[in-house]
Amino acid sequence: xxxxxxxxxxxxxxxxxxxxxTVVAYAVADAISxxxxxxxxxxxxxxxxxxxxxxxxxxxxxxxxYFAGAQFVHFLLGPATVALAVPLHRHLPEVKRAFVPMLAAxxxxxxxxxxxxxxxxxxxxxxxxxxxxLAPKSSTAAIAMGIGEKIGANPALVAxxxxxTGITGAIVVTPLMNALRFRNYAARGFAxxxxxxGIGTARAFQVNSLAGTFAGIALGLNGLLTAILVPLLLPLxxx
Amino acid sequence: xxxxxxxxxxxxLAGETLAHAFSLPLPGPVIGMVLxxxxxxxxxxxxxxxAETSDGLLKHLSMLFVPAGVGVVQQLDxxxxxxxxxxxxxxxxxxxxxxxxxxxxATIAKYMGVGEEERKEAAE
Numbered sequence: 441x442x443x444x445x446x447x448x449x450x451x452x453x454x455x456x457x458x459x460x461x462t463v464v465a466y467a468v469a470d471a472i473s474x475x476x477x478x479x480x481x482x483x484x485x486x487x488x489x490x491x492x493x494x495x496x497x498x499x500x501x502x503x504x505x506y507f508a509g510a511q512f513v514h515f516l517l518g519p520a521t522v523a524l525a526v527p528l529h530r531h532l533p534e535v536k537r538a539f540v541p542m543l544a545a546x547x548x549x550x551x552x553x554x555x556x557x558x559x560x561x562x563x564x565x566x567x568x569x570x571x572x573x574l575a576p577k578s579s580t581a582a583i584a585m586g587i588g589e590k591i592g593a594n595p596a597l598v599a600x601x602x603x604x605t606g607i608t609g610a611i612v613v614t615p616l617m618n619a620l621r622f623r624n625y626a627a628r629g630f631a632x633x634x635x636x637x638g639i640g641t642a643r644a645f646q647v648n649s650l651a652g653t654f655a656g657i658a659l660g661l662n663g664l665l666t667a668i669l670v671p672l673l674l675p676l677x678x679x
Numbered sequence: 680x681x682x683x684x685x686x687x688x689x690x691x692l693a694g695e696t697l698a699h700a701f702s703l704p705l706p707g708p709v710i711g712m713v714l715x716x717x718x719x720x721x722x723x724x725x726x727x728x729x730a731e732t733s734d735g736l737l738k739h740l741s742m743l744f745v746p747a748g749v750g751v752v753q754q755l756d757x758x759x760x761x762x763x764x765x766x767x768x769x770x771x772x773x774x775x776x777x778x779x780x781x782x783x784x785a786t787i788a789k790y791m792g793v794g795e796e797e798r799k800e801a802a803e
Binding site: 462 | 736
């Protein structure tokens with residue numbers, strides 16, 4: 441037993457343990473999602489977060505201790521955001537062709553995401569901290585946290601709400617679009633990427649490559665637009 | 680891969696630097712993305728593997744959200760108090776924004792006659 445404790449003390453002090461746990465949990469979650477034929481409810485991000493969170497609570501590990509290892513995965517969000525320029529450049533002909541519908545959907549969708557979250561949060565009587573943290577929730581996590589810092593929200597809470605929005609969108613987008621009888625996969629993908637950023641984009645790529653492409657474009661454009669719109673719209677929306 | 684990593688990090692660093700130097704409202708990585716897009720459009724001699732490495736990074740994009748999502752363990756107090764209402768706001772706002780975006784896109788695309796080829800392609 442003392443040996444096990446010694447080993448635990450050693451391993452939990454290195455970043456390697458929680459880095460490995462994060463990657464393994466995601467690999468397992470992704471395999472479960474594949475085995476369930478990519479059913480939207482078996483969202484790999486949700487499954488991986490649940491597995492890791494349970495492990496942290498059971499082992500009484502604090503989040504900062506976990507993050508010391510997991511930060512290496514988290515850090516890649518920045519370079520991944522830069523990397524979005526590549527699919528955007530590659531699909532420039534399609535983007536140009538669908539330029540007008542995309543631009544209109546981008547502006548209305550982005551504004552709808554920000555306004556609906558702030559107004560609903562006020563309607564439900566949520567506190568100021570939650571309202572501010574909800575405003576940038578449709579942009580991708582790295583961008584949302586940056587916006588959060590600028591508007592005085594807690595970046596850690598912003599990150600959690602952003603990830604929750606991503607998972608929610610990835611789960612509801614397919615049944616919702618089927619219910620609305622939308623068969624334009626460019627529009628479906630664009631909506632998934634705009635509202636649920638990288639997690640929605642990953643889901644759209646599971647459905648079909650065209651939807652994924654437009655989701656990636658929407659994710660990049662909405663990251664940009666949310667960063668501009670939130671500081672402009674927030675003073676008008678807050679009571 | 681090394682040279683592609685250099686390109687991505689340099690773009691991000693340049694983006695962060697510009698954002699801070701000029702107090703821009705945009706986060707550094709977004710400016711980095713615009714810089715890389717500009718470099719691609721200007722046909723600057725970027726390393727060949729830039730596209731490959733970027734695709735590889737984006738293929739596992741959803742994994743990169745796991746550490747931030749695990750941050751939920753730190754917010755359990757707030758979620759205990761406001762969790763139900765927060766979830767309600769997120770679900771309703773997500774459904775509203777998804778519907779507004781898809782309706783706008785599909786309606787204008789249909790009116791303009793674009794997007795038909797995408798639909799055929801997707802059906803195949």
